[in-house]
Amino acid sequence: MSQIVLSLGFGLVTASILALGAVGFTLQFGVTNLFNLAFGENMTVAMFVAYLAMVTLHWNMWWAMLAGGVAGSVLSLGLSRLIYLPFLRRGTSQFAMVMVTVAVSFIIKNVLQMFSNGTYYSYQLPPEPSIHVLGMVFDQRQLVIIGLAVAALLGLHLMFKYTRLGKAMRATSDNGPLARSVGIPTERIISAVWLISGLLAGLAGVGLAIDLGSFQSVTGGSYLMLIVAAAVFGSVGEPYGAMAGALVIGIVSEVAAIYNPQLKDVVAFAILVLVLLLRPEGLRAGRVQMRAEVAV
Amino acid sequence: MSSAVSSYVATLMAYLAINGIACWALNLQFGVGGVMNFAFIIYQALGAYITAVLTLPPAKTLADETYILGWHLPWPLPLAGAAVAGALLALAVGSFALRPRRRDFQATVMLVVSIIAATLVSTEQGWFNGNQGLFGIPQPFASSLGLSIAGYDWFFVGIAAAFAAVAWFLTARLVGAPWGRRLRAMRENADAIESLGTNTRRESLKVYVIGGAIGAVSGGLLVEMIAAWSPAAWGTGETFIYFVAIIVGGLGNGFGALFGAFLVLGVFLELPTFLPQMSNANIEESLQSAFIGVLILVFLWWRPQGIFPERRRRLSRLLSTADREAAVVSAAEAARDRAVDTGVAAVLAEERAPAPVQARASATLSVRDLRVGFGGVQAVDGLSFDLLPGQATGLIGPNGAGKSTALRLIAGAVRPQGGQVLVDGTDVAGWPAYKVAGLGVIRTFQHTSEFGKLTVLENLLAAAPRQKGDSAAGALLGPRHARRRQQELLAQAWALLVDFGLTAHADTYAGQLSGGQRRLVEIMRSLMAEPRLLLLDEPMAGVNPTLRLTIEEHLKRLRDSGLTMLMIEHELSSVERVCDSVIVMAQGKLLATGTMAELRANQEVVSAYLAG
Numbered sequence: 001m002s003q004i005v006l007s008l009g010f011g012l013v014t015a016s017i018l019a020l021g022a023v024g025f026t027l028q029f030g031v032t033n034l035f036n037l038a039f040g041e042n043m044t045v046a047m048f049v050a051y052l053a054m055v056t057l058h059w060n061m062w063w064a065m066l067a068g069g070v071a072g073s074v075l076s077l078g079l080s081r082l083i084y085l086p087f088l089r090r091g092t093s094q095f096a097m098v099m100v101t102v103a104v105s106f107i108i109k110n111v112l113q114m115f116s117n118g119t120y121y122s123y124q125l126p127p128e129p130s131i132h133v134l135g136m137v138f139d140q141r142q143l144v145i146i147g148l149a150v151a152a153l154l155g156l157h158l159m160f161k162y163t164r165l166g167k168a169m170r171a172t173s174d175n176g177p178l179a180r181s182v183g184i185p186t187e188r189i190i191s192a193v194w195l196i197s198g199l200l201a202g203l204a205g206v207g208l209a210i211d212l213g214s215f216q217s218v219t220g221g222s223y224l225m226l227i228v229a230a231a232v233f234g235s236v237g238e239p240y241g242a243m244a245g246a247l248v249i250g251i252v253s254e255v256a257a258i259y260n261p262q263l264k265d266v267v268a269f270a271i272l273v274l275v276l277l278l279r280p281e282g283l284r285a286g287r288v289q290m291r292a293e294v295a296v
Numbered sequence: 297m298s299s300a301v302s303s304y305v306a307t308l309m310a311y312l313a314i315n316g317i318a319c320w321a322l323n324l325q326f327g328v329g330g331v332m333n334f335a336f337i338i339y340q341a342l343g344a345y346i347t348a349v350l351t352l353p354p355a356k357t358l359a360d361e362t363y364i365l366g367w368h369l370p371w372p373l374p375l376a377g378a379a380v381a382g383a384l385l386a387l388a389v390g391s392f393a394l395r396p397r398r399r400d401f402q403a404t405v406m407l408v409v410s411i412i413a414a415t416l417v418s419t420e421q422g423w424f425n426g427n428q429g430l431f432g433i434p435q436p437f438a439s440s441l442g443l444s445i446a447g448y449d450w451f452f453v454g455i456a457a458a459f460a461a462v463a464w465f466l467t468a469r470l471v472g473a474p475w476g477r478r479l480r481a482m483r484e485n486a487d488a489i490e491s492l493g494t495n496t497r498r499e500s501l502k503v504y505v506i507g508g509a510i511g512a513v514s515g516g517l518l519v520e521m522i523a524a525w526s527p528a529a530w531g532t533g534e535t536f537i538y539f540v541a542i543i544v545g546g547l548g549n550g551f552g553a554l555f556g557a558f559l560v561l562g563v564f565l566e567l568p569t570f571l572p573q574m575s576n577a578n579i580e581e582s583l584q585s586a587f588i589g590v591l592i593l594v595f596l597w598w599r600p601q602g603i604f605p606e607r608r609r610r611l612s613r614l615l616s617t618a619d620r621e622a623a624v625v626s627a628a629e630a631a632r633d634r635a636v637d638t639g640v641a642a643v644l645a646e647e648r649a650p651a652p653v654q655a656r657a658s659a660t661l662s663v664r665d666l667r668v669g670f671g672g673v674q675a676v677d678g679l680s681f682d683l684l685p686g687q688a689t690g691l692i693g694p695n696g697a698g699k700s701t702a703l704r705l706i707a708g709a710v711r712p713q714g715g716q717v718l719v720d721g722t723d724v725a726g727w728p729a730y731k732v733a734g735l736g737v738i739r740t741f742q743h744t745s746e747f748g749k750l751t752v753l754e755n756l757l758a759a760a761p762r763q764k765g766d767s768a769a770g771a772l773l774g775p776r777h778a779r780r781r782q783q784e785l786l787a788q789a790w791a792l793l794v795d796f797g798l799t800a801h802a803d804t805y806a807g808q809l810s811g812g813q814r815r816l817v818e819i820m821r822s823l824m825a826e827p828r829l830l831l832l833d834e835p836m837a838g839v840n841p842t843l844r845l846t847i848e849e850h851l852k853r854l855r856d857s858g859l860t861m862l863m864i865e866h867e868l869s870s871v872e873r874v875c876d877s878v879i880v881m882a883q884g885k886l887l888a889t890g891t892m893a894e895l896r897a898n899q900e901v902v903s904a905y906l907a908g
Contacts, residue, residue: 035400037407087596095332096596098400099543102536103596106589110582118578225408232401262419269412276392276405 002135007254009136015250016149017207021223022230022242023153024200028076030173030237031193034084035098038105040224042198043205044112046072047121047215050206054123061125061141065148065206072202073195079104080194105221112217122214145207152203153243156196160239169193173237226253226265229272299446306449307521308562312554313456314517315538315561317463319545319553321510322538324467327547327606328476329503330483332403335389335410336511336538341417341530342385343378343512344519348430350374351520362422363430371436375459375516382512383505390504394497397486410532418527429526436520456517463510466772468550470506473771474763474778477750479503480548481758484747491707491741492759492825493733502768533585537561540588544595546602548749555604560591611753612802615786623790659718660685660829660860661737666705666715666725667884675701677884679715683829683862688855690875690892691864694905698884699864700742703831706862707739708732719829734761736828740835742864744814746821748807752798755806755817756789757782759824785824792820796850812843819850830854832863836870848874868892880904 025039050068053059059067087100128139138146159166171179172189180186208223209215230249234241249268256267318340325331346365351374354366369377393405418427436455438448470476479499481489486496519525537560545556565584595602615623659682666679676698683689691699704710706717708729717725719735733739747755757763763785765771765778793799796816801809806817815835822830835851836844844867851874855861865871871878872892880887880895882904888895895901 035398035404037404083593090597092596092600095326095330095399095403096600098332098403099539099592100596102539103589103592106533106536106592107586110586110589113582114579114586222411225411228404229408232396232404236401262415265415266412269408272405272408273392276395 003258004255005135006137007258008251009133009138009142010257011251011254012136013138013142013145013211013250014254015247016146017204017211018226018230018250019243019246020149020152020200020204020207021227022234022246023156023239024197024204025227026231026234026236026242027156027169027173027193027200027239028197029231030239031169031176031190032080032084033094033176034088034101035236037098037101037224038079038108039101039197039201039227040220040222041105041108041112042072042075042201043208043220043223044215044217045075045108045220046202046205047209047219048112048116049202050209051121051123055121061123061144061210064123065203068206069199069202072200072205073198076198076201077191077194080191109217109221116217118216120214120216121209123210125210141210145211148203148207152200156239165189165192226268229268232272233275299444303446303449306446306453308566310449310453310456310517310521312558312562313453313460314514314521315541315557316460316554317517318511318514318538319542319557320463320467320550321507321514323542323548323550323553324470324510325503325507326539327542327549327553328471328483329479329500329507330399330486331394331500331504331507332399333406333504333507334403334532334535335393335406335413336507337530337532337535338410338413339382339385339508339511340515340518340534341413341525343375343382343515344525344529345417345424345430345515346378346381346512347374347516348433348519348525349424350377351433352430361425361428361430363425364423375513375520378512378516379509382515383509385512386505386508387501390501390508394500394504399486407532410535414527414530414532424525427527429524429528430519431524431526433519433523433525435523452521456521459513459517463513464550467510469774470768470771471548471550472775473765474757474782475766475768475771477754477758478766480750481747481755484749485745487709487729488741488745488747489758490729491709491733491739492821493730493761495728495730506768536592537565537588540591540595542602543600544591544602546604546606548606549602549604552602552604552606556602559603560588564591606749608803608805609751609754610803611751611757611786612790612799614783615790619783619787620790623787624794627791627794658685659683660720661706661862662716662718663702663706664716664718666702666712666717668701668705668710668713674884676705676712679881679884679886681879681886681889683860685860686855686858687877688851688861688863688875690871690878691862691881692866692868692871692878693881693887696883697881699881700833701884702881703739703833703862703864706732707737707831709739733825736826737831738822738825738827738829739831740818740822740833742833742837744811744818744838746806746809746814746817749805751803752793752806752809752817753786753789753802755821756792756824757785759821760785760788761826789820789824792823796820797846812839812847815839815843815847816850819847823854828860830859830861832861832865834864834866836865836867844870 021043025036028034028036046068049071050064053064053067054061083100083104087097092100125141128141130137130139131143160170168184168189171184172186176186205220208219226249230245231242233245233249249271252271253264253268257264322333322336325333349363349365350367350369352366353368355361355363389406389409393402393409396402417424420426424430435452441448441451443451478489478494482494482496482499490496541556541560542553544560545554546552661683664680666676667674668676679702693699701710705712708724708727708731712725715725716723719737722735724732724735747758750758763778764781765773770777793802798813798816801813806814809817819835836847839847848870855874863875877889878892878895879889880901887904888898888901
């Protein structure tokens with residue numbers, strides 16, 4: 001029993017990282033309609049930037065995290081401006097766009113690989129005393145990750161609900177052409193989405209690297225699958241669905257890891273298969289169906 | 297030629313043949329069927345493993361090697377086993393991965409499958425010896441032939457080439473048949489072909505299973521050539537190398553796929569072995585992979601159709617001059633009949649127009665209390681109406697009234713949350729779109745939905761039901777089996793082209809036509825589907841005024857020929873000219889019915905329009 005409670009704690013940390021990533025991924029998809037398989041490399045680049053800040057420049061963890069987030073943001077906007085948008089303007093098909101993101105992922109991953117040559121990097125953070133909360137054990141850094149995720153997601157929630165930018169994002173996500181026709185500057189909204197989703201990717205990346213203790217050039221890419229599973233779970237394009245997906249997949253996979261650590265990903269995958277069999281377009285499917293009809 | 301060089305050339309050739317088979321499999325799935333199989337490599341891997349464990353004797357418990365089966369079967373049974381295993385795995389994976397309608401979802405699910413498969417196989421020691429993998433797999437006839445190494449390599453080239461020839465023959469037949477055309481139509485626009493009566497989920501699954509089996513055979517041949525197999529040989533990234541090969545070669549072109557296999561897998565991946573050794577093998581590998589990414593971008597930017605683009609099928613060549621003349625005559629006759637009908641219709645006009653209640657039993661379509669909502673908005677809210685046979689009915693109302701949603705509900709594109717849709721008395725509410733279309737309820741789309749990379753004639757033929765060779769099995773029977781029905785359909789399609797004045801564009805890709813011409817193609821296409829009830833969603837939207845009148849004329853003639861139609865249209869003068877009666881919707885509900893003249897007098901209707 002105590003073991004389950006213990007892994008519940010790990011599950012919360014994993015869920016936090018997943019939620020940051022999945023919300024970023026799903027927000028990006030909802031607004032830009034691009035299934036971005038280079039999202040994981042955004043995370044990896046942020047890990048490296050945070051590493052440079054922390055280990056080479058000796059910044060403290062907070063500033064390094066921020067640097068990672070900003071790097072994710074800048075890379076995200078840069079890729080959209082330099083690569084994705086030009087391809088979209090050329091009328092590249094939906095399938096081909098997925099291949100474009102695969103290509104970007106290949107290039108970033110392998111360039112990083114060439115420079116790092118497969119090395120595992122660690123932020124070399126000093127050991128910390130553990131903190132007990134309701135039978136769960138965390139170290140401070142894990143609490144920071146959870147807090148960061150909660151703060152970021154709460155901020156997003158408030159933004160969606162109360163700010164003009166957030167409302168415009170929801171409108172653009174629901175129906176881009178209609179949003180444009182009622183005077184929402186969708187171009188600028190889309191840029192903002194690239195920035196914000198990149199920031200979330202960056203934070204998720206640095207959080208993941210802190211939680212794992214070390215990372216390498218393929219870490220973000222391999223983690224993307226869990227993020228996608230969480231996003232699909234909640235219907236891609238639905239930020240709140242993605243949060244729910246992250247929580248379920250994070251906790252279930254960590255609990256499953258008690259029995260066999262190798263099972264972690266397999267269980268996440270089994271959840272994904274189950275959801276697809278029951279609700280092919282994810283749990284919050286009704287709205288997405290409507291949007292797909294509009295987007296044709 | 298020294299024996300080492302001879303052996304090397306032979307190995308390269310066998311490798312090319314095997315990769316050609318793999319590329320044809322993927323090309324069939326993705327290039328033709330549009331299924332983005334990001335798990336392709338696991339089919340090759342499974343084929344290799346199954347071939348290995350069916351060829352090997354039972355695992356020696358003393359040696360540090362464990363694997364399942366170990367049946368020690370004679371050649372070529374292990375390859376047959378690989379094909380069966382590949383088909384079964386594809387059936388299992390496809391049954392959930394192909395469920396989402398968006399193909400990028402499907403692709404991602406398959407990518408996840410691929411990663412999980414790699415994890416499972418490398419950790420489950422008992423299946424295929426985990427990370428160490430299998431080795432020492434006997435090559436077919438190697439011990440009994442007694443050839444030199446180079447000699448045997450050339451013998452194996454023969455085996456691989458024979459399999460490649462069979463794979464070429466099979467895939468060419470599948471792609472060339474009416475079924476292949478249906479697959480290409482599905483690739484271009486799955487919703488449209490579904491609305492014409494194709495169960496796209498099932499057809500995708502079929503092409504996925506066939507491709508899975510062929511991919512597995514390529515894996516089987518690969519393991520027979522290299523005699524060893526382990527997880528290192530089939531990383532998830534390998535799938536993308538095959539994708540690059542067929543994109544570079546040319547999607548949908550069998551020869552292009554082979555050339556892509558040669559260029560990318562042969563030249564490009566083999567070439568570095570001739571270059572001076574780099575200091576670090578890992579760096580070389582990364583450089584190669586990064587270059588694969590660059591290659592994808594370069595081709596998708598400058599030459600998305602590949603080096604050898606998909607062949608344009610000029611079907612009009614299959615029509616003899618006599619066929620064409622006959623089509624012109626039959627189109628003229630049809631027009632004359634309609635002209636006569638129109639004359640009669642004018643006489644009968646009073647009988648035709650308002651006949652609402654008494655004929656309910658014989659209504660072609662009865663909608664009863666239909667409802668659906670999206671996230672709090674009740675888009676269609678208790679809608680009921682009848683369509684009488686042979687009548688053209690307009691569906692009008694302000695923006696957001698729920699007209700298009702109502703049409704989609706009737707056609708099965710959206711699932712209703714309540715109510716009935718009776719087509720000739722059969723309740724089809726909740727049926728999938730292809731089944732509704734099977735009853736002859738054919739829908740056109742608000743946004744043009746032509747199959748862009750199919751010619752106009754192909755667009756028409758893709759919609760026709762009951763074609764020979766329009767199933768995987770039928771396709772394998774070859775072109776002769778399908779020919780007679782094809783000629784009939786071609787003649788029928790040509791008559792339509794004559795009628796609609798598009799014969800000059802018979803062999804043009806539909807995607808290259810103007811917006812108005814595409815509308816015409818869409819209407820002709822739905823006529824080829826033998827509709828009992830035609831649902832038209834703004835058939836004249838975005839069409840220039842001249843063409844608008846042409847479309848109107850055609851619709852009027854269709855009406856006069858007795859086709860039942862329901863048409864959404866904003867231009868009320870068009871509605872008045874084409875439709876016998878009109879249904880007005882507002883806020884998801886029926887507001888009024890009647891002739892256009894009656895509605896003009898109806899204050900409620902006028903204010904709804906003004907308010908809307």
